[in-house]
Amino acid sequence: MSRPGERATLRLRETGADEPPRYAPEWLRLREPADATARSRGLLDPLRARLVRTPRRADGLVVHDIGCGTGSMGRWLAPRLVGAQHWVLHDRDPYLLHFAAAASPRSAADGSRVTAETRRGDIARLTADVLAGASLVTASALLDVLTREEIGTLVAACAGAGCPALLTLSVAGRVELTEPHAMDAEITEAFNAHQRRGGLLGPDAVTAAAEAFAEHGATVRLEPSPWRLGPGQAALTEQWLRGWVGAAVEERPDLAERADAYLAERLAACAAGELRVVVHHHDLLALCAPVDGGA
Numbered sequence: 001m002s003r004p005g006e007r008a009t010l011r012l013r014e015t016g017a018d019e020p021p022r023y024a025p026e027w028l029r030l031r032e033p034a035d036a037t038a039r040s041r042g043l044l045d046p047l048r049a050r051l052v053r054t055p056r057r058a059d060g061l062v063v064h065d066i067g068c069g070t071g072s073m074g075r076w077l078a079p080r081l082v083g084a085q086h087w088v089l090h091d092r093d094p095y096l097l098h099f100a101a102a103a104s105p106r107s108a109a110d111g112s113r114v115t116a117e118t119r120r121g122d123i124a125r126l127t128a129d130v131l132a133g134a135s136l137v138t139a140s141a142l143l144d145v146l147t148r149e150e151i152g153t154l155v156a157a158c159a160g161a162g163c164p165a166l167l168t169l170s171v172a173g174r175v176e177l178t179e180p181h182a183m184d185a186e187i188t189e190a191f192n193a194h195q196r197r198g199g200l201l202g203p204d205a206v207t208a209a210a211e212a213f214a215e216h217g218a219t220v221r222l223e224p225s226p227w228r229l230g231p232g233q234a235a236l237t238e239q240w241l242r243g244w245v246g247a248a249v250e251e252r253p254d255l256a257e258r259a260d261a262y263l264a265e266r267l268a269a270c271a272a273g274e275l276r277v278v279v280h281h282h283d284l285l286a287l288c289a290p291v292d293g294g295a
Contacts, residue, residue: 025070025099030236032072035140039168040223043285044080047136050164050287051081054135060084060112061135066123066142066154067091071100073140073168074116078105084112088134090119090126123150128160136164143170143205143284144195151201151209155286159216162291165284169225171195172280173203175244183262190248190255197251206282213286225283231273240279241266 051061060083065073068089078085085108089100097118104116123146131137137158143151158165173192177184195202210220229237245263249256269275 023069023093023096025096027239028070028072028096030239032070032075034227034229034233034236035072035169036076038225038227038281039076039140040225040283042223043166043221043283046221046287047164047166047285048081051135054290055292056083056135057086057133059086059115060108062086062088062133063136063138064088064090064131064134065100066126066137066139068100069096069140071104071116073138074100074114075103075105077138077166078114079107079109081108082110082112083108085114087114087116088119089116090121090123092120092122094120123154126153126157128157131157131161131163134161134163136166137161138166139168141169143167143209144202145200146205147199148201148208151205152212155209155212155216158286159213159218159288160291162288164288165213165286167206167209167286168283169281170206170209170284171203172206172224172282174280176278176280177266178276181262181265183258186255187245187248187259187262190252191244194247194251206284209284210286213284213288216288218286218288220287221285223283223285225281227277227279227281229277229279230275234270234273237270237275237277238267240277241270 054061061081063085065071065087068074068091071089074087074089078087087104089097089104091097091100097120101116101118105114108114146154173188175184175188192203196204201208206222210222213220229240241263245259249259266275
């Protein structure tokens with residue numbers, strides 16, 4: 001049986017010794033409904049207005065989904081856009097790409113055809129040439145697991161290709177739990193520090209990305225996209241709690257004994273339907289200047 005602080009949230013699947021850890025599709029499927037509810041609808045109208053003025057290939061809009069995981073972003077966004085679309089699904093993990101391709105959407109908001117292809121690769125190799133002809137670049141829950149250099153690579157590729165970017169669900173570093181507990185702030189601080197390990201930007205990522213896009217001349221909009229978890233999302237809340245507290249303890253082992261008691265109390269409240277959690281995120285829309293000087 002796992003200890004209360006075990007990081008079950010991530011459900012990392014096993015990889016080789018030289019490979020980075022990979023997310024398991026079970027965790028991505030568990031969070032997908034909450035992600036879909038949280039994403040900002042307020043960024044869709046300016047995005048649609050830009051896409052209407054974007055030249056299209058014969059097969060419609062070309063959307064590059066970076067770090068696509070199991071493809072949840074496509075399942076959310078494709079049915080909200082009008083017209084034929086071709087999605088290019090990028091991920092370093094062929095296991096996740098298999099799920100993304102199998103469950104990719106088939107039709108747009110107006111019933112137009114949606115197709116998909118997969119490309120295995122790392123964001124470090126993303127360039128404007130890779131994105132040539134792209135109508136849109138999108139990603140979900142990606143920015144906060146990147147370094148400043150990797151965000152610079154992503155931004156430069158989008159700006160160089162002249163395509164907009166919709167980047168959703170970047171952690172904001174703020175969490176609210178009901179009822180408040182004396183350890184909430186301490187766990188949050190330790191978790192945020194863990195998110196910044198190894199040069200990753202964690203909760204600083206969305207600000208860094210917004211600044212980088214602005215430096216490239218893009219118009220940038222930010223909108224909140226919080227998870228609001230209650231009794232109806234108890235399974236997700238449980239897994240999130242385990243991962244949140246587990247990461248805090250990895251960062252600060254001195255918290256272990258108190259954190260285990262804290263987590264046990266929070267899990268009991270979750271099981272009883274008494275716990276509500278708001279996990280704050282931000283969505284970012286960057287409208288890069290078209291390379292052909294168009295609208």
